Amino acid sequence: MRVTQGCFSYLPDLTxxxxxxxxxxxxxxxxxxxxxxxxxxxxxxxYWEMWGLPMFDIRDAKAIMGELNDCRRIHTxxxxxxxxxxxxxxxESLRISFIVxxxxxxxxxxxxxxxxxxxxxxxxxxAYGLQKPEGSRYGG
Amino acid sequence: MMLDHAEPAMRxxxxxxxxxxxxxxxxxxxxxxxxxxxxxxxxVKARIREIAAxxxxxxVRQKYGYATEAPTLHMSFTGxxxxxxxxxxxxxxxxxxxxxxxxxxxxxxxTRDDLxxxxxxxxxxxxxxxxxxxxGGVLFIDEAYYLYRPDxxxxxxxxxxxxxxxxxxxxxxxxVVILAGYADRMDKFFALNPxxxxxxxxxxxxPDYENAELLSISDTxxxxxNYRFSPDARVVMDRYIARRRERPYFSNARSIRNxxxxxxxxxxxxxxxxxxxxxxxxxxxIEPEDLLGSRVFLETDTSSGEIDA
Numbered sequence: 001m002r003v004t005q006g007c008f009s010y011l012p013d014l015t016x017x018x019x020x021x022x023x024x025x026x027x028x029x030x031x032x033x034x035x036x037x038x039x040x041x042x043x044x045x046x047y048w049e050m051w052g053l054p055m056f057d058i059r060d061a062k063a064i065m066g067e068l069n070d071c072r073r074i075h076t077x078x079x080x081x082x083x084x085x086x087x088x089x090x091x092e093s094l095r096i097s098f099i100v101x102x103x104x105x106x107x108x109x110x111x112x113x114x115x116x117x118x119x120x121x122x123x124x125x126x127a128y129g130l131q132k133p134e135g136s137r138y139g140g
Numbered sequence: 141m142m143l144d145h146a147e148p149a150m151r152x153x154x155x156x157x158x159x160x161x162x163x164x165x166x167x168x169x170x171x172x173x174x175x176x177x178x179x180x181x182x183x184v185k186a187r188i189r190e191i192a193a194x195x196x197x198x199x200v201r202q203k204y205g206y207a208t209e210a211p212t213l214h215m216s217f218t219g220x221x222x223x224x225x226x227x228x229x230x231x232x233x234x235x236x237x238x239x240x241x242x243x244x245x246x247x248x249x250x251t252r253d254d255l256x257x258x259x260x261x262x263x264x265x266x267x268x269x270x271x272x273x274x275x276g277g278v279l280f281i282d283e284a285y286y287l288y289r290p291d292x293x294x295x296x297x298x299x300x301x302x303x304x305x306x307x308x309x310x311x312x313x314x315x316v317v318i319l320a321g322y323a324d325r326m327d328k329f330f331a332l333n334p335x336x337x338x339x340x341x342x343x344x345x346x347p348d349y350e351n352a353e354l355l356s357i358s359d360t361x362x363x364x365x366n367y368r369f370s371p372d373a374r375v376v377m378d379r380y381i382a383r384r385r386e387r388p389y390f391s392n393a394r395s396i397r398n399x400x401x402x403x404x405x406x407x408x409x410x411x412x413x414x415x416x417x418x419x420x421x422x423x424x425x426i427e428p429e430d431l432l433g434s435r436v437f438l439e440t441d442t443s444s445g446e447i448d449a
């Protein structure tokens with residue numbers, strides 16, 4: 001099951017050229033680009049690992065593509081997302097965030113139902129990948 | 141226009157209007173600005189015009205598919221302190237941007253401290269961090285010879301040099317490196333690091349300023365801050381320049397800027413000490429006594445090691 005999250009999630013995965021153009025757009029607006037990765041695909045997982053610090057003071061997308069490729073090389077089977085932070089007064093928050101890499105094989109989620117008192121039903125979504133420990137959930 | 145060749149090259153059949161290409165790139169404004177804003181530096185300006193012409197032709201050749209490789213654009217600026225190396229580097233970045241040889245055109249000015257780390261494993265990330273900032277623009281390394289310390293074989297500068305050389309060779313289309321420093325020490329540096337010499341396409345030598353040029357620079361500097369010399373003060377400034385040149389640590393335009401800063405300080409003190417009302421015109425006027433207070437005039441002994449006066 002293909003996990004969708006952030007901007008462009010309804011589109012096919014962006015090519016490197018498209019990613020590069022998005023990054024340049026962010027940089028031209030003066031936003032700081034940031035890379036994060038995780039192998040926990042749950043939509044409520046907000047704790048993504050940071051790939052280095054947010055990249056302030058960078059002018060050209062190629063520098064960030066270099067970092068992205070380094071991150072991809074090391075975290076082959078992780079989700080990687082790219083976000084851009086706008087430090088302008090009154091914004092001071094992320095302006096864009098999208099997935100730039102996903103594991104080759106996304107196992108998807110199991111839905112479990114639990115019957116509780118009074119014919120009530122409690123649902124749980126659990127990623128199949130999470131059965132394995134962190135770092136070995138996809139591929140490796 | 142970038143350097144990649146996605147579309148097939150179009151060989152020209154029509155004559156090419158180089159003048160129109162020149163005007164279209166908007167470099168004539170940059171070159172005229174260079175001519176107008178920078179006093180003196182005739183050989184430097186001539187060299188920059190030559191380089192701009194070369195780059196323009198190179199761009200046209202790329203357009204028609206005659207040139208296939210990104211040209212080597214790394215440069216070395218040699219000259220005494222205060223001769224305008226950083227200022228010219230800034231203009232160079234705009235020229236390269238106007239012609240599309242760098243994508244963004246920012247100038248990142250660094251010295252050894254910004255590139256070389258303090259312990260093992262610190263240098264590479266530090267250098268790469270700077271290179272990341274410079275990608276798409278110009279990396280200006282001031283006093284580049286400090287990177288290499290032959291007397292200490294365990295110096296981390298060597299590591300920074302190796303990374304730089306690699307980037308200068310492999311990422312020619314991403315950034316342009318300008319090395320700057322004193323002529324003699326740069327020569328020694330290049331002799332000891334032949335890798336740099338062979339990767340640098342343009343060597344530009346910055347001559348010292350003439351006294352008259354320095355005077356005209358001081359006029360411009362004052363004008364920019366909304367000050368001006370009284371006629372007498374301008375004569376004194378001319379004498380000051382001649383005397384300052386004989387003293388140690390003379391650094392051309394930078395010495396002039398420092399002298400003017402101190403003249404403003406004396407002017408302010410003079411105005412505060414002034415009894416009664418002040419004519420608004422006095423606020424902008426540098427008088428002879430503001431300059432004559434300088435140590436350059438007080439001492440006859442020129443061998444003392446004071447830095448500026």
